[in-house]
Ligand SMILES: Nc1nc2c(ncn2[C@@H]2O[C@H](COP(=O)(O)OP(=O)(O)OP(=O)(O)O)[C@@H](O)[C@H]2O)c(=O)[nH]1
């Protein structure tokens with residue numbers, strides 16, 4: 001599961017990537033500083049796993065992770081080959097979701113390819129390029145389908161849907177916003193479309209605005225939030241520079257500083273968790289003296305399939321899953337206590353895994 005970091009050139013994509021992935025790739029003040037994609041594996045912060053670590057004191061602690069890819073900036077006309085054009089677009093074709101970094105900081109010495117700070121304009125530029133690129137793909141499919149229709153009456157249903165998508169895109173809207181029935185959704189999800197990917201807008205704030213105590217009152221933020229609500233996406237406030245500053249502080253100073261500002265956690269952690277969520281992922285945990293570990297599954301996964309994440313033998317020889325929710329375990333303070341109170345439930349292979357379940361699989365091979 002991979003998240004692509006997109007946006008105009010020089011808006012802070014690589015700075016955010018470095019902060020997320022703990023890397024030091026070049027993030028300089030000029031457009032197209034990044035050309036080749038950079039890949040980083042990022043651990044998903046999870047207070048539940050931290051709690052379980054304290055409870056079991058295991059030898060090994062293994063959090064869930066997601067991958068981020070930092071790519072080149074996109075400019076007007078990219079879908080027609082401007083800037084790094086189609087190369088850029090091919091770099092994000094394979095990702096599962098997009099983190100769209102939007103410049104909200106005013107600082108004259110940081111080059112803006114559009115000249116001014118205007119988040120809504122910037123978002124529109126990028127999204128239109130994705131839409132244009134999708135239109136090309138749809139057009140090609142339509143032509144193929146038109147040829148098929150003569151020999152295959154079933155093809156006309158697909159053609160109808162493709163034309164609907166074409167009209168939708170022509171009106172400047174993202175495919176992710178269209179209402180589809182279940183069957184059409186499956187068809188559309190199999191097309192390699194960019195504007196159908198889930199999106200988080202990361203509003204990249206100046207340090208001053210980020211730490212001023214009420215960043216949510218910021219006008220730029222309100223505008224993006226308004227757009228996000230209408231376009232099936234979400235927005236998070238972040239400050240690439242501010243996060244750098246936080247990570248440079250020692251832990252005690254940071255705690256004090258953050259509590260003064262009513263910051264319950266650093267923005268990066270929220271960003272990672274939100275990315276995990278829009279990918280449709282949840283975690284279940286396994287515990288023991290050797291290892292406390294978070295496992296990633298798609299929301300809706302059944303127990304037997306989840307067992308296969310650990311080992312194919314466990315899936316094949318699945319007998320049952322012994323499951324307790326994190327909250328119940330925490331309330332009982334120990335697994336023994338939870339068992340005595342009957343809170344560890346025995347579930348069959350079709351049990352749907354819930355986020356935060358702690359599971360012991362019983363199997364036989
Ligand atoms: N003042 C301020 N400067 C920032 C912020 N975020 C990034 N910058 C600066 O903006 C410049 C560009 O940052 P990058 O992270 O390289 O931007 P990018 O989007 O990866 O740029 P390209 O790879 O060229 O598309 C650098 O000089 C950063 O230090 C911010 O929140 N505030």
Ligand SMILES: [Mg+2]
Pocket residue numbers: 013014015026027033034070071072073
């Ligand atoms: Mg970059």
